[in-house]
Amino acid sequence: MPDLGPVWLTAHLAAVTTVVLLLIGTPLAWWLARTRARSKAVVEAVTALPLVLPPTVLGFYLLILLSPAAPLGGWWVSVTGETLTFSFTGLVVASVIYSLPFAVQPLQSAFESIGSGPVEAAASLGASPLDAFFSVVVPLAGRGFLTAAVLTFAHTLGEFGVVLMVGGNIPGETRVVSIAIYEHVETLRYAEAHVLAGGMLAVSFLVLLLVYGVNRRSPLHVG
């Protein structure tokens, strides 16, 4: 029986990342869907960067940004006494950035397809913007939220390069499934690699099946 530690750690990381990204991605996607500001294109491009950048590039910059010598990393050390690099928290930060487009884009396209009509109707019925968002937009964008959550979760599961750069390979802290598989293969322990790789394949397939099954009736364009 292989060590299941990496499996729980990966699930934990993906779950935390998904929650954080829905909290950050929702207002960002709402702003992108509604704004007519010129800065929209810039923000959209930055949001989509993780789609095209090699994970090593992203990981390299994150490693520098999060290191105790950098302002952000140093501030974190002074507040918590722990480093962001080679820690679970650092992995969450890296994953949030790495998976950002997978949360923002489905939400943005869901918000855009709702349009301003229902929001104006809600306002004309006395609903404040926040009220209108939760009582009208969120229910209407339900599938967008599901797609965003599932894709973020799945994409975080499959993370490798960024984790390797920022988190390394510390059992129970940063040793996620993809890293564990890499190590098993390096050390020629194919049986254990098979179990983890097969599991990843099955989970990833099921997750995508869920997304496409849900979107079958009215497709959302993702990625």
Next chain:
Amino acid sequence: MSAERLDIRVEVSLDGFRLDVDESLALDGVTAVFGPSGGGKSTLLRTVAGLTRPDAGRIRFGDALWFDADRRVDVPAHRRPVGFLFQDARLFPHLDVAGNLDFAARRAAPGARVDRHGVVDALDLSALLSRRVSTLSGGERQRVALGRTLLRGPRLLLLDEPLTGLDRVRKAEILPYLEQLPAQFDVPTLYVSHDVDEVAALAHRMLVLADGRVQCHDRADVVVAQLGLEPSAGGYGAGSLLEGAVVDHDARLRLTRVDVGGDLLTLPHLARFPVGAAVRLRVRARDVALGLERPRGISIRNVLPGTLEEIVGHPDTGAADVWIRLRGARLQARLTVAAVEDLGLEPGMDVFALIKSVSFDRAD
């Protein structure tokens, strides 16, 4: 009826279009905002509702200042006590009909709650309450949207072409509801339309808007009488609105006589109105013919003597608009230029107006 006024002075620039309005509207009954598509009617309504922000100007509703560009006042849409009925209804698809109504009722200001049963009854919504929004017909959607808007407890109703896009049958289905609302719920109403028939049926006053500017703003009957000349109405629906009072009913012949400024008009039975009730009648210009003598042996019942006041020919169409001064009203007739020349019609002549049909418009 309230004596409040809605003062609108707004300038809006949108995609090359410019709206520039400075009007004070009396807030009782129905004011139609009338004009051709693209004339700025909806934009004007949206600025009042707070859905479109004007570039400059001021909007004051009674004592409440809703917008003032100079003083940086802009009350957000959800804090303005207006009910906005959108052309496309905009019901919430994730809620059923009852859910849509409750959405509005829950957010009504405490002092402005409207009796839910009253609204449901007035609009015949009880059979629809559990229906999903997607299963409603166009007319049903607008009825539900209207009910939802009323339940918000508005002090001003803004109706943005609620009948546009519905076919004649659906229009006829919803128009009676619209007619009775202002009186029943006592909410002043701005009604946007480019259909002169709708406007004539509903409005007390009319504001005609074209190319982003107010062309005229007056009593509905006065504006409608002029409309045959206005390009915005296309001439087709031109006609006269006549104010009158019920004189008597003839139950056997199923007729009602109405006194219009001293002239008697005979109409199909209007038994629901008591003798003395004020009513408004509508006569289409093309339903009026002229004779130089009182004709005999014809089926037309309504023949009224009058004086010819004005003739306006339209050489391009061969049509001529003629205005006749009756005892207490002015009547428009749509003739042909050929007929005007044949009869030698000139202003000042005594004529007889032959009215082929009079339709009841509404009670006052």
